[in-house]
Amino acid sequence: MGKITNEELLQKINAKFDQQITVVGEPYGLLTVETSRDHIIDLLDFLKNDTVMQFIFLTDITGIHYPEQANPIGIIYHLHSLVNNVRIRIKVFLPADDYHIPTATTVWNGANWMERETYDFFGVIFDGHPDLRRILNVDDMTAFPMRKEFPLEDPNRVDKKDYFFGR
Numbered sequence: 001m002g003k004i005t006n007e008e009l010l011q012k013i014n015a016k017f018d019q020q021i022t023v024v025g026e027p028y029g030l031l032t033v034e035t036s037r038d039h040i041i042d043l044l045d046f047l048k049n050d051t052v053m054q055f056i057f058l059t060d061i062t063g064i065h066y067p068e069q070a071n072p073i074g075i076i077y078h079l080h081s082l083v084n085n086v087r088i089r090i091k092v093f094l095p096a097d098d099y100h101i102p103t104a105t106t107v108w109n110g111a112n113w114m115e116r117e118t119y120d121f122f123g124v125i126f127d128g129h130p131d132l133r134r135i136l137n138v139d140d141m142t143a144f145p146m147r148k149e150f151p152l153e154d155p156n157r158v159d160k161k162d163y164f165f166g167r
Helices: 006-016 040-049 111-122
Strands: 022-025 031-035 057-065 073-081 086-094 100-102 125-127
Touching (some): 006 031, 006 086, 040 073, 040 100
Parallel strands (some): 031 086, 100 125
Antiparallel strands (some): 022 031, 057 073
8 A cells, every 4th residue: 555644644633533633743754643641542543443544553652751841741652554654653741740541552452561661660650551560660669760850960979079170
């Protein structure tokens, strides 16, 4: 089959999810859209099961943290349509102190480990996940290392004093 364009892809998405999708842009030709956590599973299911688009490959699920924003934690989904040779990025931003989002394991079984990794590093709770526990960090760890909540350097380090560098 031939490649579908980002415009055709966006038309199909807007026809089904009119006011629920916001177009963020097309950096490097990668269509990027944003939606809410209430509509993410419906959108993912539609993209996977549509007979024309066929985004059957979930490339990645990851998180980002922008501490200065009102919705600081974002979940990013990368999908690939192998049939049409086109990719899409979907973003969902979560409000502060409510880091819950429905699991994508109902759409792709492979989302299991990606969601566990995102939970492990960002603290996002994937509601309905079959086995949400830490995957790379120790089980008794209380922090989430990819959140920008800690200073970059220890202010008490003695080897970073200015007089050691002739300042």
